[in-house]
Amino acid sequence: MNDDAILEMYIAYLAACNDRDWGSIAGFVHSSVLVNGVQRTRKQYVDDIRKTVAVFPDYAWELRHVVQQAPWLAVHLHDTGTRHQMFLGVPGDLSPVETHEFAMYRIADRRITELWGTADNARLRL
Structure with a gap:
């Protein structure tokens, strides 16, 4: 895949995350994915996103910056949501949260x- 195709795929993946389209999200993930050095299944990967959305039901990922060199894509995301459940010792008090996320993805097929x-995540405790 070239840089344009990778970015197009990633934008569609983020849209699926923001739409809670679990089937589509799974389709963007290999059956086995390395996450921060730990091998995970596709189901575990999607379940991790589900856990975030359980705590912050309106969680949204907004793409801010991209640096890419196929097969790698580095992103800066601005994340927002409302805390509905306990997270990092803070009760679900319906407070708005925001944070910045930085990630590097390797894309194949x-x-x-x-x-x-x-x-x-320290910002999500405030």
């Missing part, structure tokens, strides 16, 4: 095969 990422 239009699927995420590797992800290295971090979010400023």
Whole structure:
């Protein structure tokens, strides 16, 4: 895949995340994906997104910056949501949250095969 095709795929993946289209999200992920050095199944990967959405039902990922060199895509995301459940010791008090997320994805055959990422989750405690 070239850079344009990878970015197009990633934008569609983010739209699926924001739409909670679990079947489509799974379709963007390889059956086995390396996440921060840990091998995960497609189901585990999607379940991790589901866990985030359980705590923050309106969680949204907004793409801010992209650096790419196929097969890699590096992104800066601005994430927002409302805390409905306990997270990092803070009760579900319906407070709005926002944070920044930085991730590097390796894409092969239009699927995420590797992800290295971090979010400023300390900001989600405020």
